[in-house]
Amino acid sequence: MRLTLLAFGLLTLATAAPAQDLDAARRLAQQAIIVDTHIDAPGALRKRWADLGEEQPDREFDYAKARRGGLDVAFMSIYTSAAQDADGSAWQVAHQMLDSVEALAQRHPDRFALLTSPKDVERLRQGGRVLLAMGMENGAPLGDDIANVQRFYDRGVRYITLAHSAANRLADSSYAAEKPWNGLSPFGKQVVAEMNRLGMMVDVSHLADASAWEAIRLSKAPVIASHSAFRHFTPGFERNISDALALAIAKTGGVVQIPFGTAFISPEAAADMQARYRARQAFNQHNANLRAQGLPVLDEAAFERDWAPQHPPRTSTLAQVLDQIDYGVKLLGIDHVGIGSDFDGVDGELADGLRSVADYPNLVAGLQARGYSEADIRKLLGGNLLRVWAAVEAAADPARASSGQ
Ligand SMILES: [Zn+2]
Secondary structure: OHHHHHHHHHHHHHHHHHHHHHHHHHHHHHHOOEEEEEEOHHHHHHHOOOOOOOOOOOOOOOHHHHHHHOEEEEEEEEEOOHHHHHOOOHHHHHHHHHHHHHHHHHHOOOOEEEOOOHHHHHHHOHHHOEEEEEEEEOOHHHOOOOHHHHHHHHOOEEEEEOOOOOOOOOEOEOOOOOOOOOOEOHHHHHHHHHHHHHOOEEEOOOEOHHHHHHHHHHOOOOEEEOOOOEHHHOOOOOOOEOHHHHHHHHHOOOEEEEOOEHHHHOHHHHHHHHHHHHHHHHHHHHHHHHHHOOOOOOOHHHHHHHHHHHOOOOOOEHHHHHHHHHHHHHHHOHHHEEEOOOEOOOOOOEOEOOOOHHHHHHHHHHHHHOOOOHHHHHHHHHHHHHHHHHHHHHOOOHHHHHHOO
């Protein structure tokens, strides 16, 4: 009898502890201000509209999940592709995405509010609102008109990732072999200065190293990497941030925001992605040669048919995301690391345990298990990003800052 009771007691203890931990993590996730700098909900909305004020099973961001996860500030990614840059539609697509985010806030003023300044977070989140901030991924919508920076600022955009998957009018991309600017273009340099003047965060995620270095050197305000993992774990993968660049970002007072996408945090997946880009370039070159000789080109779908069966999707874990955070904190200090998930942007190829905005408590529990204090966890979840945003705002031209509000 005693033995049975003892065994039962041990069993209860062993199973109850994790549940208590998760309760504590849930509480902290609700209390802390969570800022996620990269959520691709506008892209998903553009493909197929869904009312994100209601629970949507096929979306990684919606109001119900955000509330369960404790998310307070969701940077909506105003993403345009290199193809949209090339065909001249990027400006229009960016405005449509901004329209869609505004529509969410207008349909559900009790659930969402647009956020354009870190000063408004405490006031607007009262009553459980999820705050929607705008981050532009790819400077393509600016075209070649510097006045467009202010036009997008006036619509709420508060960071710009200068380039995406190919060189654009501003900067070179880490993904593309062609790097025409070897830094920033003359227009890119003007854009950085204009962003500083207005109080927009300069984002170096996706950039080629030389472009990132130049942006960091020229920016008069702290710089961010809105969703970049550490290249330390994925050698040779320029899309992830090098230690030297990360240290330079920290020196500006900025922050590196860790994504949850498998392609960035799994070395095997990152290797696949690099191989895919090389294969894709070879395929395109082959077609260009055929075209030049007046021969019929290979079907675009043929590339996918060959590639996909040989490269099944990889998986990744919460522990790998925690490893990224540990590494960043050791390298840069607790004040220069945050989170930029890439939810709704990577076709569900995410770390196990971090599959939607409902899952931040799992991240918090993991950080607690690794010994982070509550104060440190609050910095990682959003405190650091809000500090950087406030510093960028404070460095802006005061005349502009006051007239824009
Ligand atoms: Zn991205």
